[in-house]
Amino acid sequence: MHEKLRSFAAFVLVLSALAVGTAQQTPAAQQVVERFTEALTTGDTASVIGLLALSGTWSEHDLYWRTSTGRDLQNRAYELVRAGVRLEADVVAVVGDGQVVIARERMWGDFVPEGMAPLRSTTMYVVEAGWVVGITRVLSPEQRDALVLAAVADSTWSDGFGNVVHRFAADGTYRNFEGLEAMRSENHFFSGTHGVEHGVFTWVADADSHVCSPGQRLVMRGRMVDQDTWFGVLLPGETDCTHYRYTLTDPYTTFRLADE
Secondary structure, three states: OOHHHHHHHHHHHHHHHOOOOOOOOOOHHHHHHHHHHHHHHHOOHHHHHHHEEEEEEEEOOOOEOOEEEHHHHHHHHHHHHHOOOEEEEEEEEEEOOOOEEEEEEEEEOOOOOOOOOOEEEEEEEEEEOOEEEEEEEEEOHHHHHHHHHHHHOOEEEEOOOOOOEEEEOOOOEEEEEOOHHHHHOOOEEEEEEEEEEOOEEEEEEOOOOOOOOOOOEEEEEEEEEEOOEEEEEEOOOOOOOHHHHHHOOOOEEEEEEOOO
């Protein structure tokens, strides 16, 4: 995260008390942000890249467990342009000696699940010498959780080695298999339901689970690393399924979208 963003991260908590000043001339940093959001909306990739400092950062930490820098930052911009993003931004305040622009944004695009558009976020931009050097976007907790569920629903994920395969059904049920062959033969070792709230993923075993008693839980806090990878940390104090408390010897696990 850019240094100036750290200084103003707490500022998000008091956004409701802020108002845009009445200065007649639009601050230079705000003009840069307006050009940037307009370029994203119109698909003007050259202008988008031309306004991004190569040394800048792009953070969406409430959804993605990563910060994009350098070429990755440019790739994030390309992803949004290719997804047909449309962005509407209302500037809330310009602070930090006129270098930090805080906006409430609404976003549409091919990546937004049906019924969720627009995505609503609070976004902080840091601008220096006409360049966007820092972006931090924060989604509402409800939309963040819905995006994670939409990413895993009706899909198959693995531990990255193919040893364990996770099948998330669209109806909220969940099954674990020892590899793709076991999945194809419907030979599961865990079954139950899944859900996510405030970034915490909870699996609850049903009567057909072979490794946990009915009602026992596996609980992990995690975020997406990218569209195809989810990274989670086990919460042993909330996980009462003995199997997982002792077999997950590392405090974390990674799910990767699997090719069925």
